[in-house]
Amino acid sequence: MNEDEFLNQVFEKVHSYLDNTGAIVEFIDQSSLRRTSDLKLPLEGLGLEKVLSDLDYYLSKCVNTAHPGFMNPFWGGLNSAAFVGEIIASLTNTSMYTFELAPLATLIEQALIKRMSELVGYPDGNGTLTTGGSNGNMLGMMCGRYRADPLGQRRGFDGTKLAVYVSEESHYSVMMSANVLGIGFDNVIKIPCDADGRMRSEKLQEEIDRSRREGFTPVCVVATSGTTVRGAFDPIKKIADICSAEDIWLHVDAAWGGSCLFSSNHRSLMEGIELADSVCWDAHKMMGIPMICSAFLIKDPKILRKICSHTNIGHYLFQDEAENVDLGRTSLQCGRRNDALKLFFAWREIGDAGWAKIVDDYMDLAAYFEKQIISHPNLELASSRQWTNLCLRYTNTEVDLDQLNTEVRKRIMRRGKFMISKSTLNGQTILRPVISNPMVSRASLDELIGEINSTADDIIRGIPQR
Numbered sequence: 001m002n003e004d005e006f007l008n009q010v011f012e013k014v015h016s017y018l019d020n021t022g023a024i025v026e027f028i029d030q031s032s033l034r035r036t037s038d039l040k041l042p043l044e045g046l047g048l049e050k051v052l053s054d055l056d057y058y059l060s061k062c063v064n065t066a067h068p069g070f071m072n073p074f075w076g077g078l079n080s081a082a083f084v085g086e087i088i089a090s091l092t093n094t095s096m097y098t099f100e101l102a103p104l105a106t107l108i109e110q111a112l113i114k115r116m117s118e119l120v121g122y123p124d125g126n127g128t129l130t131t132g133g134s135n136g137n138m139l140g141m142m143c144g145r146y147r148a149d150p151l152g153q154r155r156g157f158d159g160t161k162l163a164v165y166v167s168e169e170s171h172y173s174v175m176m177s178a179n180v181l182g183i184g185f186d187n188v189i190k191i192p193c194d195a196d197g198r199m200r201s202e203k204l205q206e207e208i209d210r211s212r213r214e215g216f217t218p219v220c221v222v223a224t225s226g227t228t229v230r231g232a233f234d235p236i237k238k239i240a241d242i243c244s245a246e247d248i249w250l251h252v253d254a255a256w257g258g259s260c261l262f263s264s265n266h267r268s269l270m271e272g273i274e275l276a277d278s279v280c281w282d283a284h285k286m287m288g289i290p291m292i293c294s295a296f297l298i299k300d301p302k303i304l305r306k307i308c309s310h311t312n313i314g315h316y317l318f319q320d321e322a323e324n325v326d327l328g329r330t331s332l333q334c335g336r337r338n339d340a341l342k343l344f345f346a347w348r349e350i351g352d353a354g355w356a357k358i359v360d361d362y363m364d365l366a367a368y369f370e371k372q373i374i375s376h377p378n379l380e381l382a383s384s385r386q387w388t389n390l391c392l393r394y395t396n397t398e399v400d401l402d403q404l405n406t407e408v409r410k411r412i413m414r415r416g417k418f419m420i421s422k423s424t425l426n427g428q429t430i431l432r433p434v435i436s437n438p439m440v441s442r443a444s445l446d447e448l449i450g451e452i453n454s455t456a457d458d459i460i461r462g463i464p465q466r
C-alpha cells in the first residue's frame, strides 16, 4: 500500500469515527483489555495495512469525547479548524524554540499570547504556551520564588522556609509544583473557603501574618478562577490587595475558568485579574482546542525571561539577531510542539464573538440544568453554582447516600450513554457533570437526569446492572 492510499483510507476512517453515534465507550476492565489487545512490538515490521487495522481497533476502544453524554472532564467535542491545525502542526513538524525553525509559527504564537494578555488586562504582557495548567501554575510559583530570592537561581534554593498560599479547593498541581520547586508540601498553606468554595481573604491575611511570625518568606499566592470540583472563583481583587500590601507574587490558576474573559456577561467572575502578576489559562478546556493548548501569561515579561534563563550555553541554537523572537528564551522546554496553530485557526474561524457565545451558551445550559436539579424531588444541588460545574446528589432514599451515588455513577459509566465525574464535597460523595462540550443540549441534560433517577431506582430496588 502506498502512502496516498494509506492516507485516503485514514481520512475515511476519521469521517466514520466522527459519525459514530454509539456508546461513549464499551466498558472493558483493565485486565481483559490487556489480554485481548495485541500490544506486541514486532521484530519485523507489519506494514501499513496492519496500521490501518490497528487504527480500527484503537478507535473502537477509545472514549468518544465528542459524544453528547460526555460531561466528565473539562473538554469535549471536536473543533474542526483546530483539528486541522493539529494535523498541520504534525505535518510540518517544527519546534518552537527559534524563529529560524518556526518563522510564521513564532509570530502566530506571539499574536495569541498578546491577545490573551490583552484580555487579561496586561497591555505590555507576554507569556508562553505550556504543557498545561499544571505547568503554568509551576511557572507562576517559580516567578514568585524568583522575586523573593533572585540569587537562588544561581546558588540554589533552600525552600524549607518559603511559603505558598492556595485555597483548600485548589488544584493538586500546586502541590506537585511545591515538590518540584523545593518548597515542599508542608509549606503550601491551604486557606479555608467560604460556603461557596471561594478562598476567604481574611484567612489568607491571618496565615501570611502567622508564617512571617514563624520566620517564613511568603513567595506566592495562587488564586483559582474555576476550581476543579465546584467551579468556584476566588475573590481576586481582595487577594490582590493583600498581595500588593505584602509584596507577594499573585498567580491566578484560570486553567478552567479563564474563558469567562471573552463574555461580557460573565467576565466579572474574574474581576481584578489585571492586578495579578501571572495567569494560566487552558484553551484545551472550555475553548475546545485539542490537547494540549495552554497559555501562561505574565504582566512583567522580564521575569519570564529570567526564570527561563539557561545561562546562555545554547549558542548552537539561539542566534543573537533573533534574540527577541526566539521563543525558546521564554520557555522551560527546549523542543516544543507548535500548539499555537490549532488555536489560531479556531480563533480565525469564530473570533472573540464566537468564544463569547460558547461561554454564554454553556452557562445558559448550566443554569437550565441547575434549575432542573433544584426542582427535582429526588435530587439535591450539593453546592451553589458559579461556572458550568454542577455538584449534585441523589437523595430520596434511606440507604447510604455515598454508596448509592458511587454505584449510580459506576452503572451509568458502564452503560456508556453518559460519562460524569464523582467527587467528595464536605465529606459527602457527589456527582459532578460539567458542561464544556458543544454536543451537550437541554435534551441530553434531561436525559442525564432521567438516567440518574432510573439507575438509583434500580439500585434501591435491588435490580442488577442493565
Ligand SMILES: Cc1ncc(COP(=O)(O)O)c(C=O)c1O
Binding pocket: 074, 131, 132, 133, 134, 135, 170, 171, 173, 224, 226, 227, 228, 253, 255, 256, 282, 294
Ligand atoms: C483548576 C485547575 N487548574 C489546573 C489544572 C491542570 O490543568 P492541566 O490538565 O492543563 O495541566 C486543572 C485540571 O483540570 C484544573 O482543574
